[in-house]
Amino acid sequence: MPELPEVEQVRKTLSPHVVGQTIKEVEIRLPRLIQYPTAEEFAGKLKGKTIESIERRGKYLRLNVGKDTYILVHLRMTGALLAVAKTAPEPDYAKIRFVLTGPEDLWFTDIRTFGTLYLIDHDDKIIEGYATLGPEPVGKGLTADYLEKACLKKTGAIKAVILDQKIVAGLGNIYADEALFAAGILPTRQANKLTKEEYEKLVQAMKKVIAQGIKNHGTTFRNYQDADGHKGDNVRHLMVYGRKAEPCKVCGTALEQIKVAGRGSVYCPHCQK
């Protein structure tokens, strides 16, 4: 499931294949994935446009195709962007094909078809989820003071807060569980009742697990692959996610799984307080 490190890895691996390429045609096999404008307009307006650069913000990819014109892509759970040689067989679960001028085409594939694509032209449409993103975890915006203020009125679980993209951009279930373990904080703790020291620890932990995920080319748990079709290495560094009932790598206690904020959450009952 692509979270920030996986999306960043896609950005890095995709860029050399498609930046500078011009879109000759867009073939849309599942129109509902195009959230804005209509599938016809999306394909029509992109014809002849050149992909100038790719940026990432939170879990969104932004493919710039002109001044203030860009394709916004959210991979959700199983979406992928792949650069594939025109001579090679088409990828599994192919949903959208961007026919490029070069020897490869850009494919959007998706097993569960939750992915979303938009074509934004001079702010003609505000994408709420994109416009309201909080600070990047690896960056100056995320500080202990900031997190403490954001939690001031939050009486729900701390895990729900760090999963909220408006508060911090890019964490999903895997990195949220990993950050809470690294900080020694239970996912169920009431968000506004952490100590100053715990906000500090949690901020440092979020930065650490995200940076480590990026360094290891992302975490492949089930389906995630980068633009070259490669899986991420970070799964072997996971301390808790996907390790229910296995021994804690620090203290040996059996890890437990509960539901917090509607998500499966694995934690160490000994290391996390």
Place this chain on the structure above:
DNA sequence: ACTTCTACCTGAGCGC
């Protein structure tokens, strides 16, 4: 204005 729940989907893994 907050929190929690549900819908959206398909494939993997399980018990029978």
Place this chain on the structure above:
DNA sequence: TGCGCTCAGGTAGAAG
């Protein structure tokens, strides 16, 4: 072998 069930989870939007 194959059926039916549960689970996986990011986000929008509904419900509480």
